[in-house]
Amino acid sequence: MGVPPRGAALFTDLYEVTMAQAYLALGMSDTAVFETFFRKLPPGRSYVLAAGLPDVLDFLEAFRFEEDDLQYLRGLGLFSDEFLERLAGVRFTGDVWAVPEGTVVFPNEPIVQVVAPILEAQLVETFVLNRIHLQCVLASKAARVVEAARGRLVVDFGARRAHGTDAALEVARTSYLAGAAGTSNLRAAKEYGIPAFGTMAHSFVQAFDDEFDAFEAFARLNPGTTLLVDTYDTLRGVDLVVELAERLGDRFDVRAVRLDSGDLGALSKAARARLDAAGLHDVRIFASSGLDEYSVAALLADGCPIDGFGVGTQLSVAQDAPTLDMAYKLVEYAGVGRTKLSSGKVLPPGRKQVYRRVDDGVFAGDIIGRPDENLPGEPLLVPVMRGGRRLSQYDAGLDAARRRARQQIDALPPALRSLDEAGAPYPVAVSARVQDDLDRLRRARQTP
Amino acid sequence: MGVPPRGAALFTDLYEVTMAQAYLALGMSDTAVFETFFRKLPPGRSYVLAAGLPDVLDFLEAFRFEEDDLQYLRGLGLFSDEFLERLAGVRFTGDVWAVPEGTVVFPNEPIVQVVAPILEAQLVETFVLNRIHLQCVLASKAARVVEAARGRLVVDFGARRAHGTDAALEVARTSYLAGAAGTSNLRAAKEYGIPAFGTMAHSFVQAFDDEFDAFEAFARLNPGTTLLVDTYDTLRGVDLVVELAERLGDRFDVRAVRLDSGDLGALSKAARARLDAAGLHDVRIFASSGLDEYSVAALLADGCPIDGFGVGTQLSVAQDAPTLDMAYKLVEYAGVGRTKLSSGKVLPPGRKQVYRRVDDGVFAGDIIGRPDENLPGEPLLVPVMRGGRRLSQYDAGLDAARRRARQQIDALPPALRSLDEAGAPYPVAVSARVQDDLDRLRRARQTP
Known part of the structure; x- marks a missing residue:
């Protein structure tokens, strides 16, 4: 339903465990640094809102393979008894740095950085990616819908169309995070x-022989309700x-009508006119039915x-950008920078920090550098876990994340807040040191 | 993670509970029939593969509000003590008819039909829709990928990009169901x-200073493995x-190489040539990286x-058709047919059965009629639950569903199996009785 940590360790891909067995057999136990980031923005998008960290921290704190998981692995016939005994004792003992939830992030910027013995860091990949990816996708979509609504109420109605019960919960959470x-x-x-929001469905009206009777009965039982018309x-x-x-006079206490089909623009205007003509200026109009950020903006x-x-639907599946090209990549092992070179866009090797400059309250550009570089701007990655334990100074509260999201979006250059892709992307540079390290690694790996 | 029935009753929308309270207060306890169906096919799609029923049956059998759920509801200040006491005792006591998993279905055909006291049938809407919707979406996408692969192996790699852990599990299940x-x-x-499938990731190779050393170590530890090249x-x-x-001679036991970036077509041909030239005809080629049914078909x-x-990614989010216009609609209450009329496409009122004619092993057309009509063809809806208990004659096994999916897809008219939308949709008619009932209801509801 939500994400119960029990049994979550087995939510991993087979190759992670195969590699873990090899690391153990080969005596490879040095510290690895893995970074979670996305490679490029989806078409039409200018930023991503970071989310999902609390689930990752819960998972890492509770990480362990249960007895029935180990039995299952034994049955696969791929793993030695020695390895499975060792796996039973594996806990996550590493450090995590991350950008706080509600932070605006851009391509190649680490969102979550895991620093741990390579076996541990490898085993947690699938779960970490699943949580961070989904919640970044959903929070980023919700931010657009909230922006389009220009201060009017936005309510998540997506539970039935979200991809599963887990996603439905995250749609609600990330929508709230985004405003x-x-x-x-x-x-x-x-x-x-x-x-929680909600009042009545069509089935209630349909169950009565007469629509008026349905309204009267529901309004009498639910003061301040919304009637679905x-x-x-x-x-x-x-x-x-x-x-x-007219019939109820002073006892009339209906807060709103809801329109859920047809031409919402024309119907809202006609409904407003009829309500106003009857003196019902306080009855609000609430609309639903196939909305997204574009239709909300067009109506307003x-x-x-x-x-x-x-x-x-669109808030919950984000059909225009349901995935980010997100990866969890090894950037350092045993103190040596590493990276994959075969793909088009290459992530520089080595552990990173992101420095964000702010001019007059507006974000002016980021530099991806080294944690020990003294670059201008606020460092975005903060320590959130040390030795497998969550750091108390990291506030993972949803309300804090919501406030941060509001502040971050308000500090974006105005062009990036448009529903359409900004003409020029937000400036993200890499430091000279990071670039040098990438160039050196490329040369070393060049086919002779 | 998966879908633990505990606490699932509260996975409902507020309005379902508000309506339940009203039904109780108004003494409305008659039997309702709700049908789960989708209104139209997404662009480019010719059929939907039904899936998700076992989760629904698990949920209905275990349905109950837990004490902490009731406390939460009490705290909302919207519900009377009398109602909450009653809610504590609510179990699902109704009947369910459904098409077996793996059945091919078309617009307006009931997939799951819930027949129960209206309060119970109303409360379960959100969960039923969430499960059936997601799994129909995913199974239908997977069927296309399997079709495109023309008998070659298809393996679900979607866990990291699926929308949540729950969706990831369903991607695996529905993909297997679809072949x-x-x-x-x-x-x-x-x-x-x-x-379970899988071998090694880039991080393993990167963690070595030398790629050859990584291959040698991994191959030695994992006979019959696949190397990521x-x-x-x-x-x-x-x-x-x-x-x-060459180095290992007889001890060489690598089953395949995996290509995960670049031009998979050109690289697979060049890789095959190099492997064949070295006499490695038995080393297979496995490809991944941004594939969907179109790219698989184009490669082959x-x-x-x-x-x-x-x-x-595309198997797990189905970006081209991540949602179906699926609803759970009241079609009968207290023995009287009901429907919503305001939307463009109207579902006929009353409880239905679907009759499918087969000519020479090929599906020839469906008729949506009444359960007691004697129409030609196989009735698709079968009883799966009675009085809140699953019927033992309904086999919900995944392997049975997989075989059914294979048979159903093989029986489709060939045009419907194309990856592109069929020129003419599959013929689905409504019986004269069903049409008459809709016409009568329309006339009765017409604005004077």
């Missing part, structure tokens, strides 16, 4: 302590709300009187 | 009893494998000597 008001899903609202004919539904107000640009948006 | 050979993920392989320069990597064969159409494909 949404809350979620329709109760499990997520409970788990993360965020507001589009089961049969949207504007007739609005008229029934007006009729209900057209002056539609919509006070809140329920966003489901 | 893939197995998965890289150990947790999934263990959970569903499917084969593209860390620095793919064809040089292949040459090192040839060199290893081009005669590339690739023996197996590792498919990750």
